[in-house]
Amino acid sequence: MAIEPAYVVFSLGTQPMIAEAQRFLREWGVEPLGRYGRWEYSSMGQVMRDALNWASDLRSSMRMSRGVVELGNIERGQ
Ligand SMILES: Cc1cc2nc3c(=O)[nH]c(=O)nc-3n(C[C@H](O)[C@H](O)[C@H](O)COP(=O)(O)OP(=O)(O)OC[C@H]3O[C@@H](n4cnc5c(N)ncnc54)[C@H](O)[C@@H]3O)c2cc1C
Numbered sequence: 001m002a003i004e005p006a007y008v009v010f011s012l013g014t015q016p017m018i019a020e021a022q023r024f025l026r027e028w029g030v031e032p033l034g035r036y037g038r039w040e041y042s043s044m045g046q047v048m049r050d051a052l053n054w055a056s057d058l059r060s061s062m063r064m065s066r067g068v069v070e071l072g073n074i075e076r077g078q
Helices: 014-027 044-075
Strands: none
Touching: none
């Protein structure tokens, strides 16, 4: 299957479309990453950094929510 364009291309009106697509995906718990997910002209280093930052943020938020659950259990005497 041929996909046109096989490269990130920027034109007038691209930014609002990207913002809307990303908003929709995040609403469904999907984090767009990488050159095509974020539709940006990024290098290999940038996409790896963004993925590591996202994983680190996710790990922190999971720790925080686990902390809230654990605190809730203590308050309930469990
Ligand atoms: C010609 C060219 C030269 C470049 N040179 C450099 C360079 O010298 N240095 C540098 O830092 N960066 C360079 N880049 C940029 C670099 O390739 C990208 O920034 C980087 O690969 C983006 O990583 P990614 O994971 O976002 O996407 P990708 O590396 O494109 O990975 C996406 C993967 O998803 C797969 N995929 C897509 N659709 C589906 C699907 N429906 N189901 C399953 N799998 C799917 C693809 O096959 C691919 O393996 C170059 C890019 C190009 C095009």
